[in-house]
């Protein structure tokens with residue numbers, strides 16, 4: 741337990757530019773104080789002590805504004821910054837080196853029993869006021885935006901924002917957020933594709949009809965000009981012939 745508390749203490753200097761010295765961190769960081777109380781209440785609960793763990797958690801909430809149920813599993817090096825209004829439910833699991841800001845709820849939806857609170861992987865950041873609700877799996881290195889409400893599992897290395905929470909970065913690559921006023925119309929897409937196809941086929945049919953027309957016109961030309969049937973057109977350099985075929989669009 742001592743090594744865990746030591747990690748909880750040391751991480752504050754890494755994570756908080758406002759942390760100046762050990763005296764300040766020890767006496768002015770409610771997140772650290774709440775974790776000290778929680779480590780004790782969680783241990784007492786694990787050895788089967790009734791009531792006292794809940795009471796310690798209640799006192800800690802009174803002193804720090806942070807409510808952590810004694811049943812919650814909190815990894816080492818977790819930093820709850822500012823802390824006021826943080827609520828962590830009984831079956832929540834928080835991985836090592838999570839950073840949790842004020843107003844965060846790791847809660848239930850009110851519809852589940854048993855394991856009903858989220859599981860956070862390692863190195864997760866949960867922004868101020870964010871709510872993570874339900875028996876969800878939040879992967880390692882996930883960042884949850886301030887004010888978000890997360891209701892679904894989030895894979896590792898993602899950033900989630902909004903209500904409901906949507907992934908905007910996956911492994912550092914931007915994923916366009918869904919615009920509800922601009923959703924794709926798949927039926928219209930299919931119809932547009934079919935219309936394009938019909939137009940292309942009509943053009944091909946048109947092109948195929950042209951050679952069929954040519955012998956008919958040649959026959960017509962022979963008749964109109966009273967030429968002998970065996971006439972060799974390839975040798976004719978007559979302007980009249982050119983005009984006739986131009987007029988026929990050939």
Ligand SMILES: CC(=O)SCCNC(=O)CCNC(=O)[C@H](O)C(C)(C)COP(=O)(O)OP(=O)(O)OC[C@H]1O[C@@H](n2cnc3c(N)ncnc32)[C@H](O)[C@@H]1OP(=O)(O)O
Nearest residue numbers: 822841866867868883884885886887888899900901902908
């Ligand atoms: C006293 C104190 O200081 S307490 C500390 C409080 N601080 C926090 O809680 C920090 C929480 N961090 C955040 O919310 C951050 O914005 C993060 C981690 C979600 C995202 O950070 P970045 O990866 O740098 O994302 P970036 O700033 O590029 O934003 C990407 C997009 O998400 C949007 N976005 C960022 N944060 C949020 C949010 N909380 N809610 C909704 N949209 C958001 C941005 O507007 C931007 O949208 P656009 O590209 O369409 O303009």
Ligand SMILES: N[C@@H](CO)C(=O)O
Nearest residue numbers: 755756757758821822
């Ligand atoms: N403690 C953090 C967030 O408020 C900072 O000072 O940046």
